[in-house]
Amino acid sequence: MATSLKPVDVAIIGLGAAGGVAVLPLARAGLKVAGLEAGTWMDPHRDFHADEVYNNVRRLVSSSPKAQQECPTVRATSSQQARSAGVHPMMNAIGGTSIHYWAQSWRLKPWDFHTRSESIRRYGPSSIPAGTTLEDWPLTYDELEPYYDIIEQEVGVSGKAGNIQGRIDPAGNVFEGPRQREYPMPPLRGAGFTDRMMETARKMGWKPFRPPAAINSQPYRGRAACVFHGYCSAGGCHVGAKNSTATTTIPDAVRTKNLTIFDKAHVTRIITDSNGRVTGVNYIRNRQEYFQPAKIVLVAGYTYENSRLLLLSKSKAYPNGLSNNHGQVGRHYFGHWSSNVSALLPYDINVWYGLPAQGVTVDEWADDTFDHAGLGFIGGASLHVYTERHPIEAAAMNTYGRAPVFGSAWKKFVHDNAGRVASTYLQTNTLPYETSYLDLDPEVRDPLGDPVCRITAGGVRENEQRALQHAQNKMEEWFRAAGAIEVTKPPNNGPGISTHAYGGTRMGDNPDTNVVDRWGFSHEAPNLGVLGASVMGSSGARNPTLTLQALAWRTAEHLVKNWKSLAG
Amino acid sequence: MIDRMNSRDVSRRALIQSAAFVPLAALVSSAQQTSPAALTPAQMKTLVAFIDRLIPRDELGPGAVEAGAQIYIDRVLAGPNAGEKDSFIQGLEAVDAYAKRVHGAAIAELSAEKRDQLLAELAGGSTPESQFFNRARRLTLEGMFGDPYYGGNKDFAGWDLIRYPGPRPAVAAEDQGLNVDVKPYRVSAYGVKYGH
Numbered sequence A: 001m002a003t004s005l006k007p008v009d010v011a012i013i014g015l016g017a018a019g020g021v022a023v024l025p026l027a028r029a030g031l032k033v034a035g036l037e038a039g040t041w042m043d044p045h046r047d048f049h050a051d052e053v054y055n056n057v058r059r060l061v062s063s064s065p066k067a068q069q070e071c072p073t074v075r076a077t078s079s080q081q082a083r084s085a086g087v088h089p090m091m092n093a094i095g096g097t098s099i100h101y102w103a104q105s106w107r108l109k110p111w112d113f114h115t116r117s118e119s120i121r122r123y124g125p126s127s128i129p130a131g132t133t134l135e136d137w138p139l140t141y142d143e144l145e146p147y148y149d150i151i152e153q154e155v156g157v158s159g160k161a162g163n164i165q166g167r168i169d170p171a172g173n174v175f176e177g178p179r180q181r182e183y184p185m186p187p188l189r190g191a192g193f194t195d196r197m198m199e200t201a202r203k204m205g206w207k208p209f210r211p212p213a214a215i216n217s218q219p220y221r222g223r224a225a226c227v228f229h230g231y232c233s234a235g236g237c238h239v240g241a242k243n244s245t246a247t248t249t250i251p252d253a254v255r256t257k258n259l260t261i262f263d264k265a266h267v268t269r270i271i272t273d274s275n276g277r278v279t280g281v282n283y284i285r286n287r288q289e290y291f292q293p294a295k296i297v298l299v300a301g302y303t304y305e306n307s308r309l310l311l312l313s314k315s316k317a318y319p320n321g322l323s324n325n326h327g328q329v330g331r332h333y334f335g336h337w338s339s340n341v342s343a344l345l346p347y348d349i350n351v352w353y354g355l356p357a358q359g360v361t362v363d364e365w366a367d368d369t370f371d372h373a374g375l376g377f378i379g380g381a382s383l384h385v386y387t388e389r390h391p392i393e394a395a396a397m398n399t400y401g402r403a404p405v406f407g408s409a410w411k412k413f414v415h416d417n418a419g420r421v422a423s424t425y426l427q428t429n430t431l432p433y434e435t436s437y438l439d440l441d442p443e444v445r446d447p448l449g450d451p452v453c454r455i456t457a458g459g460v461r462e463n464e465q466r467a468l469q470h471a472q473n474k475m476e477e478w479f480r481a482a483g484a485i486e487v488t489k490p491p492n493n494g495p496g497i498s499t500h501a502y503g504g505t506r507m508g509d510n511p512d513t514n515v516v517d518r519w520g521f522s523h524e525a526p527n528l529g530v531l532g533a534s535v536m537g538s539s540g541a542r543n544p545t546l547t548l549q550a551l552a553w554r555t556a557e558h559l560v561k562n563w564k565s566l567a568g
Numbered sequence B: 001m002i003d004r005m006n007s008r009d010v011s012r013r014a015l016i017q018s019a020a021f022v023p024l025a026a027l028v029s030s031a032q033q034t035s036p037a038a039l040t041p042a043q044m045k046t047l048v049a050f051i052d053r054l055i056p057r058d059e060l061g062p063g064a065v066e067a068g069a070q071i072y073i074d075r076v077l078a079g080p081n082a083g084e085k086d087s088f089i090q091g092l093e094a095v096d097a098y099a100k101r102v103h104g105a106a107i108a109e110l111s112a113e114k115r116d117q118l119l120a121e122l123a124g125g126s127t128p129e130s131q132f133f134n135r136a137r138r139l140t141l142e143g144m145f146g147d148p149y150y151g152g153n154k155d156f157a158g159w160d161l162i163r164y165p166g167p168r169p170a171v172a173a174e175d176q177g178l179n180v181d182v183k184p185y186r187v188s189a190y191g192v193k194y195g196h
Ligand SMILES: Cc1cc2nc3c(=O)[nH]c(=O)nc-3n(C[C@H](O)[C@H](O)[C@H](O)COP(=O)(O)OP(=O)(O)OC[C@H]3O[C@@H](n4cnc5c(N)ncnc54)[C@H](O)[C@@H]3O)c2cc1C
Pocket: A013, A014, A015, A016, A017, A018, A019, A020, A036, A037, A038, A039, A089, A090, A091, A092, A093, A094, A095, A096, A097, A098, A100, A101, A102, A103, A104, A105, A106, A233, A234, A265, A266, A267, A268, A300, A301, A302, A303, A305, A499, A500, A531, A532, A533, A543, A544, A545, A546, A548
């Protein structure tokens, strides 16, 4: 029997990037919040190292027991047998994956909020890819703008505005939507190579800029500035310059004394009464089962866990899983299509240090920035060239058929070339499709005996494939213009398990096609909310976190403003 | 000039702020062992003969064996990679059997030229022997180019070879410039105890 605890106003499942920001407006408003987090506090001294073996080979910061033990299974299409994805890339900790993420902190474009209607308007109905379930978002960029602004300030984002209330500044991203004000910190500095790439792009007539990052370019609110030490990509920050929620909004919420954190608390079920209202959650801590009663439950366990928890939480009112009486939980799922086009330069590029958020981005070939007439796809991809390269990864470089892979000739080759390889990150505007979804795996179970999440990726997507290929060709042009002697464009088969996983609990006005309403609350269980990219119906051509954090803050604020009606 | 001074200033401040950079990881790691733990002396001898030609000693400096990559491999097979120990040893033995079959002697008995020939036969293939080549190569790279804390990369031979300037507490703007000679900083992330 589960031990019943003292009731709280709000129980949040997961204190990662999303749950970790939502706690702050709730706690500030005086609500009593229980933060139920499967992981625990990480210790920068003990856990974060400038060590490739520790971070990247053994993945000791980015892999953690709960995530690994319930690693989703993946298959391409519904006729196949799903197999374990192998590695779950997300984190269990207070701060969640924002502990070790790259901290690129993008706003989406106004176009992303109505891709469907805008594409039809500009290119006609046939421009909408066959099989997509894409809808316009139930809110506009302008409605989300104030929340983007709040997160940029509260979490701390470095960047350069390209559009302040319609005033265009070519030092920033001229293609971005209008912002109410400048970023709270200037952008991270460039490195020699990324500055050269910026110059090259300008000569090509493109409009490159230094992208925004939730990393302190200067001391911010008592936290240190980044020291560009080169071990950021799979590790936490040893000086506290990376603005995970564990160093920003969560401590701020704890200070209000209204947030109680229950660490190592693994939530197993969300409980409902016969009227279909949620009454709290069951969780396991040190092999003990507890029931935490709450007036409101917010699910924030990352996309795979969000759908899984709802599907596992069956009851009389919800025989197919919580909030799933319309059969929409798990639907409209997709992983972000992305690519690394890499290049060999004929000179030392010195990108050993730095971090993936340091670099230069080009937005010409993303979103609807260019005319797509006759191209056969909508959307595109952002191009981002960055720093941070580790020695094992560098020595393991492609030899491009220019040298054998062992012996003295190989030694000579890596001696000359290990410091001459550049990496990029291309992110595609990705859409949801009918054939891609999440459900419970019929065979594979976690150690508690619960089915793991099964990903059906859905197979080849002509639209995304063409959009990404188009961008890869642009990236190659850019590299060639900078003198690259080899350019590698990997094949585009689409993601399996993804660090940018969207959908499953999509947000929209129509309850027949969406799990949550425009505020992030369930269409079926009125006191259940969902936070994270699982509510997003399309990805945009950039990382999701700033957007999902802005949405999470907005959901929390909506809850505060409508407490009486929502909490009942 | 003003820019340069600023960035130096920033990095000095950052250095002070990150004075705790040399971490206490030694306390929590299990990587510290001395004697061979996963491989028998005979297996170790075979492995050494193999990786000695993978990354040989030459005018560009020490090879994998002088750098201690075999120590790294032995330790990981005994520790974090224990799950692959059996398949690794099977692969090693399969390659040794291949050497006897095709080249007439165990790897450890073959001349350097014969071993080079053997490696060339295995590189790029898809047989089980080639799969061992790939895995052994990967672990050798980890040992030679990873932090010396784990037993390989002795005297920072791997980092010198690829001209990696080394992890350091803080990196100034000029250390990220193009056409600059960044002075190598040869200290393990776990302190001066390691790497020699
Ligand atoms: C290597 C890497 C780099 C990335 N870089 C970027 C980037 O540069 N920019 C960007 O925007 N995004 C980036 N991302 C993506 C980003 O990390 C995610 O978008 C973000 O963390 C998602 O937030 P979340 O709160 O939904 O999930 P998480 O941050 O993963 O948090 C979920 C939390 O819920 C907890 N939890 C899960 N299930 C339960 C349960 N049953 N009971 C209790 N607690 C539970 C987990 O322990 C975890 O702490 C990156 C991701 C990775 C892996």
